[in-house]
Amino acid sequence: MEPIKQHEGLIYPLDRSNVDTDQIIPKQFLKRIERQGFGQFLFYNWRFNDDGSLREDFSLNDPMYKEATVLVGGENFGCGSSREHAPWAIQDYGFKVVIATSFADIFYNNCFKNGILPIVLPRHEVNDLLNQAKEEKVMIDIDLVNQLVKSDHGLVSAFDIQPYHKDMLLNGWDEISVTLNYAEAIDQYETEKAK
Amino acid sequence: MGRPKTIVEKIWDQHVIHKEEGKPELIYIDLHLVHEVTSPQAFEGLRMKNRKVRRPDRTYATMDHNVPTRHRHIIKDQISKKQMDTLEQNCDEFGIPLADINHPDQGIVHIIGPQLGLTQPGKTIVCGDSHTSTHGAFGALAFGIGTSEVEHVLATQSLWQATPKTLQVKVDGELGTGVTAKDLILAIIAKFGVRFGTGYVVEYTGEAIRKLSMEERMTICNMSIEAGARAGLISPDDTTVEYLRGKRHAPKGEEFEAAAEEWKALATDPGAEYDAHVEINASKVEPQVTWGTNPSQCVPVGAKTPDPSVLDDVQEQDSIQRALDYMGLEANQEIQSIPIEHVFIGSCTNSRISDLRKAAEIVKGGKVHKDVTAIVVPGSHSVKQQAEAEGLDTIFLTAGFEWRDAGCSMCLAMNDDIVPPGERCASTSNRNFEGRQGNGARTHLVSPEMAAAAAIEGTFVDVRKFGAKVGG
Numbered sequence: 001m002e003p004i005k006q007h008e009g010l011i012y013p014l015d016r017s018n019v020d021t022d023q024i025i026p027k028q029f030l031k032r033i034e035r036q037g038f039g040q041f042l043f044y045n046w047r048f049n050d051d052g053s054l055r056e057d058f059s060l061n062d063p064m065y066k067e068a069t070v071l072v073g074g075e076n077f078g079c080g081s082s083r084e085h086a087p088w089a090i091q092d093y094g095f096k097v098v099i100a101t102s103f104a105d106i107f108y109n110n111c112f113k114n115g116i117l118p119i120v121l122p123r124h125e126v127n128d129l130l131n132q133a134k135e136e137k138v139m140i141d142i143d144l145v146n147q148l149v150k151s152d153h154g155l156v157s158a159f160d161i162q163p164y165h166k167d168m169l170l171n172g173w174d175e176i177s178v179t180l181n182y183a184e185a186i187d188q189y190e191t192e193k194a195k
Numbered sequence: 196m197g198r199p200k201t202i203v204e205k206i207w208d209q210h211v212i213h214k215e216e217g218k219p220e221l222i223y224i225d226l227h228l229v230h231e232v233t234s235p236q237a238f239e240g241l242r243m244k245n246r247k248v249r250r251p252d253r254t255y256a257t258m259d260h261n262v263p264t265r266h267r268h269i270i271k272d273q274i275s276k277k278q279m280d281t282l283e284q285n286c287d288e289f290g291i292p293l294a295d296i297n298h299p300d301q302g303i304v305h306i307i308g309p310q311l312g313l314t315q316p317g318k319t320i321v322c323g324d325s326h327t328s329t330h331g332a333f334g335a336l337a338f339g340i341g342t343s344e345v346e347h348v349l350a351t352q353s354l355w356q357a358t359p360k361t362l363q364v365k366v367d368g369e370l371g372t373g374v375t376a377k378d379l380i381l382a383i384i385a386k387f388g389v390r391f392g393t394g395y396v397v398e399y400t401g402e403a404i405r406k407l408s409m410e411e412r413m414t415i416c417n418m419s420i421e422a423g424a425r426a427g428l429i430s431p432d433d434t435t436v437e438y439l440r441g442k443r444h445a446p447k448g449e450e451f452e453a454a455a456e457e458w459k460a461l462a463t464d465p466g467a468e469y470d471a472h473v474e475i476n477a478s479k480v481e482p483q484v485t486w487g488t489n490p491s492q493c494v495p496v497g498a499k500t501p502d503p504s505v506l507d508d509v510q511e512q513d514s515i516q517r518a519l520d521y522m523g524l525e526a527n528q529e530i531q532s533i534p535i536e537h538v539f540i541g542s543c544t545n546s547r548i549s550d551l552r553k554a555a556e557i558v559k560g561g562k563v564h565k566d567v568t569a570i571v572v573p574g575s576h577s578v579k580q581q582a583e584a585e586g587l588d589t590i591f592l593t594a595g596f597e598w599r600d601a602g603c604s605m606c607l608a609m610n611d612d613i614v615p616p617g618e619r620c621a622s623t624s625n626r627n628f629e630g631r632q633g634n635g636a637r638t639h640l641v642s643p644e645m646a647a648a649a650a651i652e653g654t655f656v657d658v659r660k661f662g663a664k665v666g667g
Contacts, residue, residue, distance in 0.1 A: 015510075016514070016517075017510065017514055018389060018390075018489050018514075020489070020626075020628045022607075022626070022628045022629070022630060022631055023628065023629060023630070026630055026634070027607050027608060027609045028609070030232050030233075030260075030609065031232070031261060031272075031274040031275055031277075031278050031609070032274075033235035033236065033239070033277065033278055033281050034236070035236040035239070035342075045629065045630045045634055045635075050616075050634070074510070075390065076389060076390045076393070076423065079389060079390070079423065079489075080325065080420075080421075080626060080628060081324075081325050081607075081626075082233070082323060082324055082325040082339040082340060082341055083232075083233065083341075084233070084236075084323075084341035084342040084343060085342075087341075102390065102393065104390070104393060104423060105393055105394060105423070105425050106325060106339055106340070106341060106425060109340075109341065109344075110341035110343065113341060113343035113344070114343070162219075162357070163217055163218070164217075164218050164219055164355070175343070175347055175355070176244070176246070176346065176347050176350050176351060179221065179347065179350075179351045179353060179355070180350070180351065182212065182213050182221055182353075183351075185212050185213045185221070186212055186221075186223070186249075186351060186352065186353055189212045189223050190223075190352075193209070193223070194223055194225065
């Protein structure tokens with residue numbers, strides 16, 4: 001997994017609450033057995049008309065956000081299905097960071113397995129970012145080491161992250177390799193409690 | 196005797212393999228359920244690193260998400276077929292037991308785990324599916340995981356998890372006639388919202404929960420994730436024990452009696468403390484119908500859709516208006532004035548034998564409305580057989596329902612059971628998200644009884660009007 005220490009990028013504002021993983025990646029694309037290539041289907045039903053043309057009423061199709069790498073959403077981002085295809089699609093499309101006022105647990109957890117940094121900020125700060133980025137291009141700098149975000153519109157904010165998650169992203173760890181260092185403890189547990 | 200503990204604390208303490216300050220704890224996973232959609236990339240990951248499945252004997256696979264529910268001998272969708280074939284190859288290669296599409300034990304993963312007795316109190320159970328919370332009905336700690344974690348459990352039989360916070364949902368009183376477990380969980384989510392459970396394991400307690408059957412408890416725990424909680428559970432009691440007696444993978448004879456005592460001892464101790472607490476009175480709950488695009492957008496059947504213009508919060512106004520627009524509804528519209536075109540009785544929420552019996556009771560002697568297409572999809576092959584032995588299939592077929600084979604079907608429409616754009620479905624499933632049952636499809640979540648009644652009337656109707664047929 002690609003480590004992530006610092007990232008500076010353009011914000012794409014998605015001002016909706018309860019964005020569920022069915023919207024992020026609809027079910028018809030879950031039949032693939034590969035892990036790559038999901039970006040083209042991101043927000044499929046919101047991005048495309050039935051005939052495959054781009055929907056003008058969905059802001060991600062606005063050329064202004066073509067280079068966006070930081071997705072800013074509302075409350076309860078990533079709720080619903082556990083499908084990891086959702087973070088795969090977000091990452092494959094080009095996003096590195098997702099900022100929201102809150103995340104659903106499974107989605108939040110899935111982000112760390114894929115080198116995506118999910119950041120929770122207070123509602124008024126997220127609303128400021130959303131409102132500014134709807135009007136014009138807003139760049140934001142994310143410093144994971146110091147747990148700090150700075151936008152070029154004056155927002156400076158610290159964010160929380162569990163040390164374990166932080167280490168995982170900073171080092172780009174393969175979690176299974178980490179766990180296999182505890183193989184003896186698992187053996188012992190099985191001998192004593194789980195034959 | 197030490198400090199009183201919740202069932203969550205007791206299960207957790209029994210499963211910690213390794214802990215250190217400031218880190219999640221490594222916990223042991225007793226049972227790993229696998230299906231065709233969220234596993235192929237995990238098996239591929241194992242192969243790339245030349246890793247094995249640590250405990251194939253603690254792993255059990257089936258096909259449910261994209262299996263067709265009719266004409267199963269020929270699978271027309273080649274991409275779905277490839278995913279099913281891939282699961283078969285993976286199970287073969289890694290030595291994992293599989294109930295494939297033709298197997299007598301095949302069914303929705305959360306239906307067959309309990310039915311086979313694989314699901315037991317005190318176990319840690321995971322699956323690459325968010326409705327794994329269903330198994331919590333037995334007093335198991337069961338939660339959904341992503342595909343990376345599926346791979347992790349396959350390789351190590353463990354997961355890194357933060358110690359869970361606990362939330363008590365206390366349900367006093369008694370459900371009224373015609374009011375079901377589905378109505379109760381919908382009313383809970385409507386009252387407290389789609390994220391009140393986020394970050395918690397929910398324990399459902401109280402008089403009303405104690406009176407529920409195991410199948411009703413599964414309906415409750417199943418929808419914990421729709422309140423944001425990865426896991427929801429109910430302390431085991433005699434109802435739990437009697438359900439498991441005689442199940443294929445449950446202990447037998449004296450071992451069963453010993454296990455039953457251990458299971459009941461897992462129940463939350465009197466005086467144990469939770470991190471948070473909410474309450475609801477069951478006797479005030481009425482049959483529910485969702486009107487919007489998340490499960491909290493739900494009202495009693497006698498009510499109207501909400502009016503966003505009376506709200507102060509602009510974001511909340513937008514969100515309600517968006518949902519009404521998607522659903523093709525007006526503000527202040529009577530729920531019972533809404534005509535429907537489809538009825539789906541099925542899914543891991545409501546496709547067990549008791550669900551089908553209750554729906555059949557409403558349907559008996561009636562006819563499906565001329566403008567409605569109605570299907571019944573039993574949760575497993577064995578539920579289907581049981582229903583046929585009881586003659587339920589004849590009741591449904593005579594009334595004009597279609598009687599299908601087992602699978603997830605129209606709950607998420609990954610197979611060809613799809614609601615067309617703009618059409619409206621009364622569904623016993625768990626999610627009314629935009630496009631969930633098909634692009635542009637409009638989903639209203641209801642109980643099996645309410646779905647059956649809607650099929651006959653062609654609009655939503657208060658099932659209590661069916662009098663003696665209700666709640667027998």
